[in-house]
Amino acid sequence: MEIKSAKFDGLFTAEKGKRSILLTKSLTPGLRHFDEDLYENGTYRELSPRRSKLAAAVVKGLSQWLFRKDSVILYLGASHGYTVSFLSDICPEGIIFAIDSAPRVVRDLIFVCEQRRNIAPILADANKPETYQERIAQPDILYQDVAQKNQVEIFLKNMQLVRPGGFGMLALKARSVDITKKPELIFREARAELEKHTIVADYRILHPFEKDHAFFLCKKK
Ligand SMILES: C[S@@+](CC[C@H](N)C(=O)[O-])C[C@H]1O[C@@H](n2cnc3c(N)ncnc32)[C@H](O)[C@@H]1O
Known part of the structure; x- marks a missing residue:
């Protein structure tokens, strides 16, 4: 091959x-x-791309790539560490602060971190950046994949931790925001809210890899 x-x-x-x-x-x-x-x-x-929304966004034509070999990343919704482990390959001289609020998945994530020098697992609620802000370096990039009703609010709160000129990536799951609304409407509303506070540089629908998910790439204003 x-x-x-x-x-x-x-x-x-x-x-x-x-x-x-x-x-x-x-x-x-x-x-x-x-x-x-x-x-x-x-x-x-x-x-x-069926397991990682980042990979799905790339296959769907993501136009910009922000990761460098030494990027500092704040990753919200790390789960067991699937996508995090690949970012750890992509940024070998950087560091990924990998946050998740579920103790059961963080336990698995720790096993991945033990094999890799550039991931710091943190058990925390992404709604409360004040609880981990002092424990991380200033991120170049925020990456968020948490299935929560207030995904956009969480994202904007955490964008405040990102360095000036830095970027954020949001994988948005429409059904977690409101199961009764059409995903397209939720994506439109999310975009309008993101545009109030950031520059939306790219936007991809992740179908067919992920149902009712969109991926936003935002530059900090
Ligand atoms: C869809 S999974 C993430 C998959 C992962 N990003 C990947 O690509 O390998 C969503 C994760 O978000 C976590 N989560 C949900 N709400 C959260 C919160 N408020 N703070 C931190 N993590 C949260 C869940 O525990 C779950 O592990």
């Missing part, structure tokens, strides 16, 4: 059968954290 650099730093592509796949170069060669496929003796790990 021929593995090529993708147009985005830290991402690679290859053809697998009839489809293109996304890969990262593993920080822990040979080690499989999830059930991801490994290539070239474990040097590369396959990042699935």
Whole structure:
């Protein structure tokens, strides 16, 4: 299989059968954290758009890529660490402050962090940035994937921690905001609210990888 650099730093592509796949170069060669496929003796790990909204946004044509090898990332809704583990490959000299409010998933996340030097797991509620603000470095990038009714409010609150000129990425799940409203309406309302406080630089619908999800890329004003 021929593995090529993708147009985005830290991402690679290859053809697998009839489809293109996304890969990262593993920080822990040979080690499989999830059930991801490994290539070239474990040097590369396959990042699935069906499991990661970031990967889904890339496949859906995300126009800008903000991650650098030394980026400082505040990640809200880290869960077991699937996407976080790939960001850890993409930003080997950076650090990811990986926050989740569920003790059960943070327990699993800690196992991933023990194998990787650039992830700091934090058990905290993303609604309360004041509880972790003193424990993190100033982020270049905020990444949020929490299925909560007030996702936009949480995002805007945490954007205040991001350095001037930094960016935020919001994976928005419409059904968590209001199950009775059409997703398109929720996306429109979310965008209007985000535009009051940030510059919305890109917007992607994540269908067919994720039902009723949109992905916003925002620049701090
Ligand atoms: C869809 S999962 C995230 C999947 C993960 N981002 C990935 O790509 O691998 C959503 C996570 O958000 C967490 N969550 C929900 N509400 C939260 C809150 N208020 N603060 C922090 N985490 C929260 C949940 O515990 C859950 O693990």
